[in-house]
Amino acid sequence: MTSSFTATLAYSMPASALQIVLVALGGPLLLGLMAKIRARAEGRVGAPISQPLKDIRKLLSKERLHARHASVVLPLAPIVILAATAVAIGIAPLITTHPALGASADILVIVYLLLTGSVAGALAGLDTGTAFGGMGASRAMTIGALAEPALLVAVIALSIQAGTSNLPAIVSSTLAHPNWVSGPSRLLALVALVIVIIAETGRLPVDNPATHLELTMIHEAMILEYAGPELALVTLGGAMRLGLLFSLVANLFFPWGIGSNGSLVGLLVGVLALALKTSVIAVGVSLIEIHSAKLRLFRLPELLAGAFVMSVLAVITGLVTR
C-alpha cells in the first residue's frame, strides 16, 4: 500500500503534470505546424510554427470584455473547457502507461470529459443570444452527436481485442501483442477514428479553422463573442483537445516509445516519441486538408455515417477473429 503510494507520488503524479504541460505547449505548436504546412503547400512562407503560442500570450495580456447581456456562463465556460480537457490529458496514457488515476482512465471517462468541454462551449455560444453564436452551437452539437457513436464503437473495437476499456491497459496490451496493430479490425477502427477526430477538432472537410465571419463556420461562430484572456483560454482548450486526440490515436495504434517501466529515461523517451508521432499525424491531417474542400453541412452525415459503418465493421471483425 505505502510502496504503491510512494510510487504514485514519485512517478505518476509528476508524469501526469508533465503530460498536461506538454500538451498545453504542444497542442498550439501542432496547430502552428499544420498552418505552416498549408502555407508552404500554397507557396507562402507562412507564420512561424510558434505563432499560436504567441497569439495566446498576446490575448492573455489584453483587457477582459464581456457582451452587455452575457450571463455568468460566458466567463465560466473557458474554465470548464480547460479544466475538463486538462483532467482528461492528466489521466490518459500519453507519455507513460502509469499516469496518476490510471485505473479510472476508462475510454468512456475520456470521451465524456471532452464532451463536457464541448457542451460548455455550446452553452457559451448560446449565452449572448447572437444569431451566429446560436447557429455555431447548434451545428457543433449536431456534429458532436453524429461523431460520438462512431467514436464509441471504434473504441469498443479496440477494447474487444484487449479485453478491457481501460486506456493504459489497452496501450500496454498492444505493446505486448505487436501483431494486433496490422489486423483488419485495428485498421478499420483507425480509419473511423481519423474521420471522427477531423470532425471533433473542426479541421477542413468538416469545418474551416481559418475562416472568420462566414456563414459556413462552426467553431469560430460559437466563440465569436469571446475576447482577450477568455478567448486565449478557449483557443488553448481547443488546441489541447486536438493535442490529446492526436496523442490518443498515436498511442492506441502505434504505442512504441511510451514509457512503460516507471523510469525517468523511459519518460523522456516517451516525450520525444509522442512529439514525433503527433507531428506525423499532424502532417497527415494537413495533407488531407490541403487536398479537400469543405463539405456542405448537409453532406456531413454521409461522412460520419461512413465512419460509423467502418467502426461497426471493426467491431464485427474483432469479434470474429478474436
Add this chain to the structure above:
Amino acid sequence: MNAATYTGALELAAGAVLVSAVMTLWRRQVRTIVTMLSLQGISLAAVALILAAHEHDGALALTGLLVLIVKGVIVPGLLRRIARLDPRSRETTPLVNVPASLVFAAVLIVLSYVVSARVTSVAPSVATRMVPIGVATVLVGYFMLVTRRRAVSKVVGLILVDNGIALVTFLLTSGVPLIVELGSSLDVLLVVVVLQFLVINMGEQLRRSELDQMKELHD
C-alpha cells in the same frame, strides 16, 4: 508460409474486399467507385493467391491470376471508359440516401454474420471464418442494384454480387474448376461490354443514363 502470416494476410485481403464494397456505397463520384471496384478485384485475387500458396494448388493460382487480370484491370478499365462517355459523373439521386444506405449496409453485414454462423460451424477453419464477408458483399451488391439509378452503378452492384460469390467459392471449396471461373468472369466482361453500347445509345437519345428514364422509350 507460416500459420500466423497466412491468417493475417487472409484476414487483411478478405477485409479489403468488404471495405471496398462499403466504399462503393459511400462515395458518389463514379470514378472513385470504379477505383474501389478495381481494389476489390485485386483483393479478391489476393485471397485466391494466398489460398493457393497455402494449399500448393496450381489451378487456384491460375484462377487468381485470371481474376486479377479480368476484375482488377480489364473490367474497371472498361467502366472508367463508360463513365467518361457519360456527361454527368455523379450518382446524384439514389433511391435511398447515402447515410441510410450505409447504416443499412451495417445491418446487412451483421445479418450475414448471423446467417453464415451455421455454415462456418460445420468446418471451422481460418478460411471458412471469412465466409460471412463474401455473403455480406453479395448482399451489399444486391442493395446497390436495387437502390441506385445510374446504369454504371447497377453494373457495379452486379459485379459486387459476382465478387462475393467468387469469394465464398474460394474460401469454401478452394475455388471452382478453372473453366467455370473462366465462364463467370467472361460473363461479367460481356455484361460490361453490352452496358457500354447501352450507355452510348442512351446518351445519344436521352442525354442521361438513369435506367428509370427508359420508360419514355416505349411506343
